[in-house]
Amino acid sequence: MKKERITQTEAVSPVVGVMLMLVVTIIIAAVVSGFAGGLVSGQEKAPVASFECNIVNDGTWGGSGFNLRVLSTEEGIPTKDIQLVTSWKASDGTSNSTIITGPMNNANVHYDCGTGIINSTYVAPLGFGQAIEGWKASGSYSVNQHYGNYTLMAGTTMHNSPYGWSASYGGYGVSSDTRYEYTDGTKFSIANGDQDSLMAILGIDWYHLQPGDVVSVKLVHVPTGSVIFDKNVVVEG
Incomplete structure (x- = not known):
């Protein structure tokens, strides 16, 4: 029976995919946070x-x-x-x-x-x-x-x-x-x-x-x- 060999590239691919997803998630979170921060900073403050x-x-x-x-x-x-x-x-x-x-x-x-x-x-x-x-x-x-x-x-x-x-x-x-x-x-x-x-x-x-x-x-x-x-x-x- 022929054995399949898993190459190093194939073994790493899922890990790379997860890392890419994590990076994208971090970027999106940063953008959303920055946008929200901009909204807050742009709001008028009550006078003291x-x-x-x-x-x-x-x-x-x-x-x-x-x-x-x-x-x-x-x-x-x-x-x-x-x-x-x-x-x-x-x-x-x-x-x-x-x-x-x-x-x-x-x-x-x-x-x-x-x-x-x-x-x-x-x-x-x-x-x-x-x-x-x-x-x-x-x-x-x-x-x-x-x-x-x-x-x-x-x-x-x-x-x-x-x-x-x-x-x-x-x-x-x-x-x-x-x-x-x-x-x-x-x-x-x-x-x-x-x-x-x-x-x-x-x-x-x-x-x-x-x-x-x-x-x-x-x-x-x-x-x-x-x-x-x-x-x-x-x-x-």
């Missing part, structure tokens, strides 16, 4: 920043307000990329919530200004600080101060107070016997649909908040869906 927030309601337009100050940030954060989210339930059972995303097509603050010359319309909360070009502390605010138009930098403050001037003009807590309530006047009238900045930021019933009540305040970075600030703020009086 620190903030402090306080909310005051002393029953008057001059002493009440919303303040959110940037203490530090690694880089500028455009407010057009940030949602301001508030929610609360007051001690009397009244509750409300708001979401502000800038820039908005329609102003969330609208009323006749105290001079009666122009109609005051803007998107709250306003921005204040040296990083905002043309910013003003009062009066006719720059459009750069409207929420959605400015960038959050260290030292930037988001601030607003309720409308008020005098009993005849109307507004919030404009007299000693109208503390913690709004009255209609010649320049501000809830009955006519006017809305001031605190109504825009905290909700139309915000005046029910009393010292000691708690408001949830969040800043959400829209591109990444990350919450970059989340605090339960105790209302001050």
Whole structure:
């Protein structure tokens, strides 16, 4: 009977095949890993920043307000990329919530200004600080101060107070016997649909908040869906 001889080449071939398959597998894995790594590195990262927030309601337009100050940030954060989210339930059972995303097509603050010359319309909360070009502390605010138009930098403050001037003009807590309530006047009238900045930021019933009540305040970075600030703020009086 004729014996078959297995040559050295034939004996090695299966081993070579396995090695080639292993090499191909390694190459494919490396390509996939590199591609995935590229995707991860290309994703936008959530900004890192620190903030402090306080909310005051002393029953008057001059002493009440919303303040959110940037203490530090690694880089500028455009407010057009940030949602301001508030929610609360007051001690009397009244509750409300708001979401502000800038820039908005329609102003969330609208009323006749105290001079009666122009109609005051803007998107709250306003921005204040040296990083905002043309910013003003009062009066006719720059459009750069409207929420959605400015960038959050260290030292930037988001601030607003309720409308008020005098009993005849109307507004919030404009007299000693109208503390913690709004009255209609010649320049501000809830009955006519006017809305001031605190109504825009905290909700139309915000005046029910009393010292000691708690408001949830969040800043959400829209591109990444990350919450970059989340605090339960105790209302001050």
